Amino acid sequence: MKPFYIGCLIVLVLALMVGGCTAMFGLTGYNQAKALDQNVQSQWAQVEVQLQRRFDLIPQLEATVKGVAGQEQKVFLGIAEARKAYFQAANVPDKAAAANDLNSALSRLLLLQENYPQLKSNESFLKLQDTIEGTENRLSVERGRYNEAVRELNLFTQTFPNKFFAELAGVRPAEYLKAPETAQAPPKIDFSKP
Helix, strand or coil: CHHHHHHHHHHHHHHHHHHHHHHHHHHHHHHHHHHHHHHHHHHHHHHHHHHHHHHHHHHHHHHHHHHHCCCCHHHHHHHHHHHHHHHHCCCHHHHHHHHHHHHHHHHHHHHHHHHCHHHHCCHHHHHHHHHHHHHHHHHHHHHHHHHHHHHHHHHHHCCCCHHHHHHHHCCCCCCCCCCCHHHHCCCCCCCCCC
16 A cells, blocks of 8 residues: 555656646746836837927927027927927827837938038027937837837747736737838928919
8 A cells, every 4th residue: 555655656756746847937937028018118118208309309309400400390390390299299100100100200300401501501400400310219218128028028929928027917018119111201392482
């Protein structure tokens, strides 16, 4: 009888070890899914910080350029509309689209300097332009970090057995930030019309 009890005890210990490892593995997978999801959210928050910085600089840039190139109201209206669309957007893809619209409008605004020599030499405009260029560089870095976090999350959520843990944790793949097709060609500015 003793060998029977010893055998049962060994089976029980092995079952507990396998069950414990499985539970530990499951807990680790669940926690990793949550951590990756939080990392994506954190990286998006950093993108938003830089977008907010850009949006805060826009009124200063507009005021400076308006003082020299007051007739370019269409450009300023486009910037204002893109800014408004960003703050009204409800999700990341809509915010990204509004930010891309703003990129296009800002490009047209910054191209105004080519047609207004007095704007080129305006010291406040040059300082503001440098600040905006620095912000754009920071924004580019944060977008890259966000897309890297999205890549890690999406890889985790789409591989076995991690996909199971991601679903268990309620974590879904995230969307990459992509440049719009219109960003592939430089904006065309035509000042020949009155």
